[in-house]
Amino acid sequence: MKVRPLLLCILLMVLMQGYLLTAQEIKPHEVKRIMKKVADWQINHFHDTYSGNKDPHNPKAWPNGALYIGMLKWAMVSDEDKYFQWLKEIGNTNKWKLHDRIYHADDHTVGQLYLSLYQKYKEKKMLKPTKRQFDYVLLHPAKTSLEWASAYHQDRWNWCDALFMSPPVWAKLYNLTGDDKYLNFLMSEFKATTSFLFDDEESLFYRDESYMEKRDHGTKIFWSRGNGWVFAGLVNVMNELKKETKEYKYFLRIYKKMAKKLIQIQTPEGHWPMSLLGEEFYPTPETSGTSFHIYGLAWGVNNQILDRSIYEPFLIKGWNSLVDHITDDGMLGYVQPIGAAPGEAFADQTEVYGTGAFLCAGTEIYKLYAQP
Template sequence: MKLTLRILMFVFAMWYPAPGVSAGNTMSPEPPFKSEEILSIMHRVADWQLRAWDREGYGYGRADWVNSACYTGLYATGVLEGGEKYLHALLDIGNKLNWDTGHRRFYADDYCIGQTYAQLYMTYGDKKMITSFTRQADSIIGKPNDEPLHWGNNIQYREWAWCDALFMGPPSLAYLSTATGNPEYLNVACRLWWKTTDFLYDEKEKLYFRDGSYFGQKEKNGAKVFWSRGNGWVVSGLARVLENMPSDHPDRVRFEKLFKAMMKRLASLQQPDGSWHTSLLDPQSYPVKEMSGTGFFCHAFTWGINRGLLDESTYLPVVRKAWKVLVSAVREDGKLGYVQPVGASPGKVDADSTEAYGVGAFLLAGAELYKHMINKDATEQ
């Protein structure tokens, strides 16, 4: 049965109103916090991405992680008011792919799209949307997954050996678990999440290394190398796994503890302009705002506030600053700039650089802000 947009709009929480935007090449410094203005900017950014795909093609391929990460945000936008065209765009993508994932069966990047397939299935109820991914997921959870995670020997094609994988793989299995009612997909996702965490998580810094090759590396200031988008993948993926985890799941408390610890640490690393630079512990090494990491962090912070996991009075100012800088990176035509190119470590970014995953992060953040505002408006009536 198709989910109603009205129910989806009122489930969670949102924001305080503030001034809108003005004309010009980019959005004005004061971000819009009214629900209709948030939605307007989301549509502006999403529409630019749809036009870019029509104009330039999908680059890495429709099923590639670069675009699949964007689909998560398009779906989040599509289930809000006036978002039907984004769902239709996703249906068209799925049909053109015959609802298949990438060709490398155990490579998390290649089945990132599975989470969107599962969400579309829960919206429309068409079994073909998850038939192929369900077969693939059965093979993923059926293999031993017992290799060491040391970087090399193409380990990424067989295990979740890099932190980005925690956005690509676990949420896909978790959403499939919800869609099918089979808890084993979620249970294996949890087990493999902790395997990756035991290897890559720095307990002292409360951050993840990108992969094992970064353990001994240092920034110019002598700090350890922790990549902004890499940790953005983690906390956004963490939120999406928790979204599908029953309250009485045996791993729930442990996941929540990790989430809260990371968000506290990340709040302390936010820059004065509201962004996070590509290097979390040496922000001056690349002293420019970066929108993919910032977008994923904003999504996770707002999601945590909306679900009651993060204290609103503590973290709402973090979200306000983050949303302000995200909006500042949107051009009048809807292009989101300051998105670090495809990579694996801190690096350069400029006003013209963009990628579809940055759009996905922006839309995920905006969707949580919108729902927060809708809920706030409803409770005040």
């Protein structure tokens, strides 16, 4: 039987793709080695300055809050108690208090550390300040508009980053107390934000209202890290809810839409462009958004929500692209500095939240390949 040249080429391509996939097989012990190197580097450089700031980030501020979330996940798989002890010392230094602004979602982020440690150690001091502040918010809810130009607008979740920062804390409080008031607030505010910022046509979130009518080289502006904040936030909320509940299913619907979209727009190199629909205009790698996307997608495969046969090739490319941007001493490069839109990233620049995102991604990748 003669094999047509075109068919032969296709067969060879399929075989080559299978070979490359096998050649890039991810080994769990190597994932842990890399994660440890990155985690240790960041702890040693915790008091450095980043994003052009003159001073280190406040230990209660959101950049460090995002780092702690990743470090917690690493601590759970590392088999070394020193990471939990480092995180406990952070909490003790902060006196287990949230950051300064009562309503602002960014200043709630560190609460995810406190409540996670409370789940582990059951020390009431880890829970009380966050619960007290959130009870105050429930009694005095913000009445402001979600419109960007309105007064006190960030007293509510009117920018997409907020969906990573505050909602998981509300979900944890509900999980820990069983009190529906925390869940009801979470659902009401999350639905309001989603209705306002989610683009049904693209299955992505605008950073805030000010970007809805803007165009970058004719394309809609969907910031990679901004959507990474949302995607990871969805995962962190669902981790606190029972799968059979209507609330879990609400978040799951959004998650699945975003997951489907994300694999359609991953670059051939494995990262996601800083402007998700503008790859040709933003060719520079960016690792914080990419890490959150990998975290969310790998979590979906690990929880039998996403089909491994479909999503695994994207995870392999994404993880390998992240590893390629880690320096020999353990710094994760190409982390876009603090901002609100697509911009620049550099091989020799990092940020604490980038490390946190990477450790989130690595934990789920490790779980995926450590399975027997």
